[in-house]
Amino acid sequence: MKLRQFVALAAMAAASPLYAADAASTAVLKQALEAQGGAQKLRAVKTVAFESSGYRNMLEQSERPEGPWLVAFLDITELHDHEYKALRRDVKMAVPPAQQWNTSLVVSGDVAMNAFGANQVPGNSADVKRAGESMALSPERVLLSALDAADTHLEASQVMHGVPHQVLAFTLDGAPVRIYLNQYTHLPFAVDYAGPLAHTAYGAFIGDATQRVTWTFWRLDKSGLRYPMQWDYQLNGMADRTLMLRKLKVDAPFDPALTTIPEAVAARYKPQAPAPGPDTTPLGAKRTEIVPGIVQIEASWDVAIVDQGDGLVVIEAPISSNYSKQVLDEAARRYPGKRVKAVVSTSDSWPHLAGIREYAARGIPIYALGLSEPIVRRTLAAPHTRQPDSLQRAPRKPELHWVRGKTVIGSGPNRVELYPIMGATTERQMMAYFPQHRLLYGSDPFQKRQDGSYTAAQPVSELVQAVAREQLAVDRFFMMHLPPAPYSELLAVEGEAD
Known part of the structure; x- marks a missing residue:
């Protein structure tokens, strides 16, 4: 190459936006790191440990999908060991008045362990991936992650809460990260991420997801590190959870046993095993024919298939498109040649309706409660570019039927009647009634404990009141998580208080 050509190319490169953005991002990063x-x-920080309290909005369980939401209270203790790539997170979650769970996650190197109370079980590769992302995007590491990334660049500045913010962007595990830097303080105000870490909990059900954590109430620690004490999370713009740190320890001594996974657990860890999730959940193996032509597939998420002679009606479309594919395969196997003429989704809970997209993709009519229209349409319209399903690959206008009062599907002995429950805690659920069999499907307002008692008298009473209001004659009932049982059990509970 001639010298003149080389000089010209070098000048073009120096003037290119990419070169300018890299130079600018380096300057902005240096300013933020100093702040x-x-x-x-x-770089010298080896460990960060904190204790926090807060709450989580149960977005996937709430009576109204736009809020206000049901709340779970949180106490979290977390340790980041950057020197040995280890993380420990202990969570106490309580839903008053009676429900409480204690869980722990330990990741050490490339091995993960989950604990539920005293029960320790191997984790999975997704646990390892998300733990690494949690640490890479932590307040003490996120700016260094940007500094070390090969594609860090500046994007257009944004005004947030009236304050201008510079936006640094890069990729982590193939997904975009954006850091919003307060232009006055130069500290990171918020971080957006759309990778695996965002697709946990109910984020696993909603297609493409972006998690935003906003950091406020900054503290100058005695170590010289500035650290945010309040963390507010959003998922696709919805308020997810808030944590307030009570204690912060930087490079404080800790018991190595906290991040040690017992050999017996580590030996059972299988890095190649598929991570559990909505798309890998298998269909239940137990099939119960409640009455001729009405089959309940029992699993963590039950589905019923109803044969009406001229076609099939599926009750519930939970978890994922892949789960619905398994249900439709089972329907085709059990009833060869019969079309599925309808699917009924009885609840607005995210896990209950995430599978309707497969039915929409196949042109199968969807019946849902009229009050659930916003969340149903949002589910059907949600982009699934990260893991494309049938509807993402071949978009199709869904056929939607909104239930606002008694709605009948089919005829004959397995005719089904749909009714809104309309209770204080069951506002967004509906029941399905099979009059010829005096059989009721009650959606999922309550469950049954191991001792045979029901979890709450209030929703039981609401279902009983709805049955009385519609003057239905019921001998037996079944639900999303309950096999058939005598309806008299509910009548006995309905007169009691918690």
């Missing part, structure tokens, strides 16, 4: 304590000090 937080300096790159050298952040």
Whole structure:
């Protein structure tokens, strides 16, 4: 290459937006790192441990999908060991008045363990991936992650809460990260991420998801590190959870046993095993024919298939498109040649309706409660570009039927009648009634404990009141998580208080 050509190409490169953005992002990053304590000090941090309290909005379970939401209270203790790539997270979650869970996640190197109370079980590769992302995007590491990334660049500045913010962007595990830097303080105000970490809990059900964590109430720690004490999370713009740190320890001594996975557990860890999730949940193996032509497929998420002679009606479309595919395969196997003429989704809970997209993709009519129209349409319209399903690959206008009062599907002995329940806690659920069999499907307002008692008298009473209001004659009932049982059990509970 001639010298003149080389000089010309070098000048073009120096003038290109990419080169300018890289130079600009480096300057902005240096400013942000200094504001937080300096790159050298952040690099030297080996461990960060904190205790926090807060709450989670149960977005996937709530009576109204736009809020206000049911709340679970949280107490979380977390340890980041950057030197040995280890993380421990202990969570106490309570839903008053009676429900409480204690869980722990330990990730050490490339091995993960989950604990539920005293029960320790191997984790999975997704646990390892998400733990690594949690640490890479933590307040003490996110700026360094941007500094170390090969594609860090500046995007257009944004005004948030009236304050201008510079936007640094890069990729982590193939997904975009955006850091919003307060232009006055130069500290990171918020971080957006659309990778695996965003697709946990109910984020696993909603297609493409972006998690935003906003950091406020900054503290100058005695270590010289500035650290945010309040963390507010959003998922696709919905308020997810809020944590307030009570204690913060930087490079404090800790018991190595906290991040040690017992050999017996580590030996059972299978890095190649598929991570559990909505798309890998198998269909239940137990099939119960409640009456001729009405089959309940029992699993963590039950589905019923109703043979009406001229076609089939599926009750519930839970979890995922892949789960619905398994249900439709079972229907074709059990009733060869019969078309599925309708699917009924009785609840607005995210896990209950995430599978309707497969039915929409196949042109199968969908019946849902009229009050659930916004969340149903949002589910059907949600992009699934990260893991495309049938509807993403071949978009199709869904056939939707909204239930606002008594709605009949089919005729004959397995005719089904749909009714809104309309209770205080069951506002967004409906029941399905089979009059010829005096059989009721009650959606999922309550469950049954191991001792045979029901979880709450209030929703039981609401279902009983709805049956009385519609003057239905019921001998037996079944539900999303309950096999057939005598209806008299509910009448006995309905007169009691919790």
